[in-house]
Amino acid sequence: MxxxxxxxxxxxxxxxxxxxxxxxxxxxxxxxxxxxxxxxxxxxxxxxxxxxxxxxxxxxxxxxxxxxxxxxxxxxxxxxxxxxxxxxxxxxxxxxxxxxxELKGQDVATVLTAVPLTADLEAKILKQLKAITGKEVTIENQVDPNLIGGFVLRVGDLEYNASLDSKLANLKRELIRK
CATH class of the missing domain: 1.10.520.20 (N-terminal domain of the delta subunit of the F1F0-ATP synthase)
Known part of the structure; x- marks a missing residue:
């Protein structure tokens, strides 16, 4: 760190x-x-x-x-x-x-996916990000074939992990607690 x-x-x-x-x-x-x-x-x-x-x-x-x-x-x-x-x-x-x-009033969102984003999906993500941040956002798509499914989205200091790995880890924690 x-x-x-x-x-x-x-x-x-x-x-x-x-x-x-x-x-x-x-x-x-x-x-x-x-x-x-x-x-x-x-x-x-x-x-x-x-x-x-x-x-x-x-x-x-x-x-x-x-x-x-x-x-x-x-x-x-x-x-x-x-x-x-x-x-x-x-x-x-x-x-x-x-x-x-940031200086130019734009944010860069990094989207980690298992396969490249389609143009249609990228447009939907951009629309949602603009609604959330209120700023123009550009997307940088990083492909990680080790990602089983879903995506990880990072904008500035925020991260939204909707990957299958994350969901499985959460499920495992819940099962262990019970």
Missing amino acids: SEVRAAARYARAVMDFALEQKQEGQVEKDMRLIRETISENPELGAMLNSPVIQGSEKKAALDAIFKETSKISKQLFGLLAENKRIGLLDLVAERYLFLYE
């Missing part, structure tokens, strides 16, 4: 600095690129979290991979490397995107 808090602090600092420099949009593009690249390349994530590789080598690799990113993002690489927190880069990018969407 402390990693999430640390990532949130770094993301807030980057957001504040980006706003001061009027570069929040460019940094947002950088953070999306960073998230996408790390998620598509597990080797990169493993390298960033490796205790064997020096922070300076990790920073050099990030500078080479993300050579087109803004100065602010490159400064973040250096700061994380210096503080031995470079493994948090993906979490920092995620939190920054959350802050950016």
